Amino acid sequence: MIKILAVCGNGMGTSLVIKLKVKKFVEANNIKCQIDSCSLGQAKGFISQGVDIVLLSSQLASGLGTVPPRTHVLALKNLMDDKEFGPKILDIVEKNYPEDISK
Amino acid sequence: MDFILSIFLAFINKFLGQPALLLGTITFIGYMLLGKKVYEALAGFIKAYVGFKILQVGTGGLVGTFRPIIDSLNAKYGITALVIDPYFGQTSATEALDVLGSLQYVGYVMLIAFALNIVYVAFRKQTKIRTLFITGHIMYQQSAVLLWAMYWVLGASGGNPASPLLVIIIGLLMGTYWSVASNLIIEATQEVTDGAGFTIGHQQMFGAWFAYKLGGFLGNKEHDVNHVESPGFLSILNDNVVANTLLMTLFIGVIMIILGPESFNYDTNKYFFGTYIFEQTALFAVYITVLQTGVRMFVAELTASFQGISDKLLKGSVPAVDCAVTFGFSPNAPTFGFIFGFFGQMIAILTLVALKSPVLIIAGFICLFFDNGTLAVFANKAGGRRAAAIIPFISGLIQVFGSALVLTVLKDSPHVVGWMGMIDWATLWAGSVLLADKLGIIVPILLIPLMMIIPQLQYRRHKETYFTTMRDN
Numbered sequence: 337m338i339k340i341l342a343v344c345g346n347g348m349g350t351s352l353v354i355k356l357k358v359k360k361f362v363e364a365n366n367i368k369c370q371i372d373s374c375s376l377g378q379a380k381g382f383i384s385q386g387v388d389i390v391l392l393s394s395q396l397a398s399g400l401g402t403v404p405p406r407t408h409v410l411a412l413k414n415l416m417d418d419k420e421f422g423p424k425i426l427d428i429v430e431k432n433y434p435e436d437i438s439k
Numbered sequence: 440m441d442f443i444l445s446i447f448l449a450f451i452n453k454f455l456g457q458p459a460l461l462l463g464t465i466t467f468i469g470y471m472l473l474g475k476k477v478y479e480a481l482a483g484f485i486k487a488y489v490g491f492k493i494l495q496v497g498t499g500g501l502v503g504t505f506r507p508i509i510d511s512l513n514a515k516y517g518i519t520a521l522v523i524d525p526y527f528g529q530t531s532a533t534e535a536l537d538v539l540g541s542l543q544y545v546g547y548v549m550l551i552a553f554a555l556n557i558v559y560v561a562f563r564k565q566t567k568i569r570t571l572f573i574t575g576h577i578m579y580q581q582s583a584v585l586l587w588a589m590y591w592v593l594g595a596s597g598g599n600p601a602s603p604l605l606v607i608i609i610g611l612l613m614g615t616y617w618s619v620a621s622n623l624i625i626e627a628t629q630e631v632t633d634g635a636g637f638t639i640g641h642q643q644m645f646g647a648w649f650a651y652k653l654g655g656f657l658g659n660k661e662h663d664v665n666h667v668e669s670p671g672f673l674s675i676l677n678d679n680v681v682a683n684t685l686l687m688t689l690f691i692g693v694i695m696i697i698l699g700p701e702s703f704n705y706d707t708n709k710y711f712f713g714t715y716i717f718e719q720t721a722l723f724a725v726y727i728t729v730l731q732t733g734v735r736m737f738v739a740e741l742t743a744s745f746q747g748i749s750d751k752l753l754k755g756s757v758p759a760v761d762c763a764v765t766f767g768f769s770p771n772a773p774t775f776g777f778i779f780g781f782f783g784q785m786i787a788i789l790t791l792v793a794l795k796s797p798v799l800i801i802a803g804f805i806c807l808f809f810d811n812g813t814l815a816v817f818a819n820k821a822g823g824r825r826a827a828a829i830i831p832f833i834s835g836l837i838q839v840f841g842s843a844l845v846l847t848v849l850k851d852s853p854h855v856v857g858w859m860g861m862i863d864w865a866t867l868w869a870g871s872v873l874l875a876d877k878l879g880i881i882v883p884i885l886l887i888p889l890m891m892i893i894p895q896l897q898y899r900r901h902k903e904t905y906f907t908t909m910r911d912n
Contacts, residue, residue: 346679346805348576348731349641349761352739356746373735377680393763395770399677413767414635416760 338369338433340425341382343392343400347375354391354415358425361418367429368436376400383407389428391421459491461546462737469744473751483740490736497730498530502854504722505691509856511702512694517797519850520694523842523860524803525642526727529580532587534854541590541601548582551610552617553745559618560756567894569906570625571749571756572617574640575742576734581642582613584859585868588845589883591852592876605880612883619890620644620863621759623897627651631820632768640759643810646862647762647817650830654818658825664815665771667824673774682804683724690801691720762813769816775824776815776831777808783835791843798843798850806838806860814862834862841865848876 340358344350351373362369374382376392376399383390383403390400390409397411408428414420429436454460463484470480505522512520521527536542559568572578586609590601617640624644628637630651639647654660676682695703700712710718749756766773784802791799811831819827842858842865849855849872858864875882898905 344761344763345677345766345808346731346763348735348738349574350763352575352735352742353760353764355739356743373739375679375731377678393767393770395766395773396677399674414632415764415767416635416637 338367338388338429338436339386340369340371340389340391341379341387342371342373343376343379343390343396344373345376345396347373347378350393350415351375357416357418358391358421361422361425365422365426366438367425368438388433389425391415456543458543458546459488461543462491462741463488465546465550466737466740466744469741469748473744473747483744487737487740490733490738490740492733493736494730494733495533497726497728497733498533500726500729501527501530501723502534502856504719504726505856506854507703508691508694508698508719511698512799515698515702518799519797519846520799520801521842521846521850521855522801522803522857523838523865524805524857525580525584525859525861526730526805527803527857528584528859528864530730531849531852531855531857532583534856535591535852536583536587536601538853539590539598539600541586544601544606545579545583545586547606548586548610548613549578551607552582552614553578555611555614556618557749557752559614560753563906566618566891567898567905568618568622569757570618570621570638570640570759571753572621572640572759573742573745573749574759574761575738575745577641577761578617579734579738579741580859581616582610584864585609585613587852588849588868588872589875592848592872593880608880608883612887615887615890617759619893621757622894624648624651625757627817627820628765631765631816635768636757637764638757638759639762639765639813641762641809641813642859642861643762643813643863645867646810646834647813650814650826650834651817651821654821654826654830656822657818657829658822658827660819660821660823660826662823662825664775664819664824664827665769667771667775673778676774676777676808679804680724680728682808683727684721686802686804686807687720687723688717691723692716694801695719762809765813765816769819772815772819772827773808773812775819775827776811776813779815779828780807780811780831780835780838783832784839785835787836787839791839796843798846800839800843800846800860801857802839803857803860807835810838810861811835838862838865841869845869845872848873 342351342354355371355373358371376396387407394411394413410421410424412420466487467480467484470483509520512518556572559566560571589609621638621640621644624647625638628639695716705715788800811834814834815827815831818830838860842860846858
């Protein structure tokens with residue numbers, strides 16, 4: 337199952353909003369996945385345990401440092417817009433984890 | 440009859456009167472109303488309950504670490520040092536309310552406020568309110584702090600729990616603030632985010648509105664802050680654990696050095712004074728992380744059920760979300776806001792020291808970064824980098840002075856460690872609490888209709904397009 341991580345500065349509000357938005361999107365597109373949210377400070381720990389897609393604000397992207405090859409980082413301008421992150425998530429899933437989309 | 444009544448009263452005290460059980464129950468009912476399965480609702484109940492208990496470990500830890508330092512500073516110099524940061528404000532509120540047997544009322548304040556927000560939007564033709572506040576952690580925090588502050592100045596010193604009437608008034612006032620303030624900032628947020636369809640539901644809506652309105656007079660919006668290269672080392676401040684520890688080491692470290700090693704009970708075989716200071720100040724980051732883990736756990740459950748309720752009841756209302764959602768649209772502005780807000784706060788703090796103020800303020804991370812960062816985002820949109828520097832600087836001054844003023848009436852509350860500090864809380868709410876201290880309960884009551892005038896004025900300015908910002912999503 338794909339693991340998605342929503343990240344924001346303090347890990348309280350924004351990452352939760354992204355998480356709820358992404359959840360709505362993946363459910364509508366029948367993608368099987370697990371979604372977590374956390375702060376930038378905690379993100380490295382999550383990522384080292386294996387995360388496939390990280391979503392965060394473009395303002396924070398540089399703070400993530402280098403990530404393992406498995407992890408795709410989506411630095412977003414508008415965190416509330418599934419038109420921005422949606423196609424990117426679909427693209428990654430179709431290319432790498434086609435088995436996680438149930439028809 | 441008496442028998443039934445006594446069972447009923449016991450249920451109120453031992454169940455609905457227990458904050459963790461109450462929040463768990465609200466989550467459970469919310470999930471059932473949304474048509475989730477019973478086992479999902481049960482999981483929500485447990486996570487809300489456990490999350491709340493974790494939160495209390497964090498607030499207890501913060502108080503336990505910080506109070507001895509406050510007390511010895513007070514004993515030695517007669518100065519009360521307090522932190523301006525929402526988590527310190529929240530800790531002060533919940534610890535004091537717990538001592539005074541009123542912590543469970545925070546849940547009721549939050550529920551009344553949320554329900555009122557729904558009613559306002561449902562009657563939007565009359566109220567002109569278009570926004571629904573769904574930022575769960577802020578809703579809990581503000582409900583706790585406003586209840587605590589008003590209750591304290593309106594006679595908590597008598598030791599009685601908060602009266603139901605006060606709880607209802609604070610709930611209505613809170614809901615009015617959420618509705619009016621997030622509604623006020625819709626148009627500016629649409630500008631900042633190129634029409635992203637959300638608004639801010641946080642702690643600086645009035646502040647951000649002023650920043651946007653004044654920004655245009657202070658600079659040129661063509662000189663955008665995002666065209667400036669910002670120094671790379673500042674990016675470590677984006678990490679909340681690092682930033683909290685550094686700030687606390689800086690401020691509390693200085694205080695501990697002034698107090699000297701003899702003021703603290705530590706094992707000199709184990710520590711240098713320096714490493715002891717670092718351990719103590721790093722503990723702030725530890726307990727804030729614990730506290731946030733707890734809040735995140737119960738708020739995730741609450742927010743999911745709030746959002747579900749709003750999707751069901753109010754199609755097309757504009758969601759009011761966390762301020763940091765705007766940061767992606769102006770990535771450099773938060774750093775700008777942080778730096779200039781920090782200068783402002785430092786000057787204000789040194790002024791307090793020079794004036795021998797009885798309340799000394801310690802700068803907190805959230806206030807510096809998220810509050811002044813948001814103001815910088817809005818100021819930059821209207822007035823470019825000059826506005827994004829000047830406004831956070833002024834805000835830094837106000838955050839310290841406003842908070843110091845309101846803390847003069849709150850500093851004797853049990854376990855107090857700080858105040859919110861965010862700009863709306865250093866102005867509107869600090870002022871209201873101070874006024875309520877002088878004039879009584881009439882102040883929170885009058886504020887409700889006064890604030891409701893604001894959306895009416897907004898509506899008059901652009902009647903034709905006013906409701907078109909609401910969209911279906």
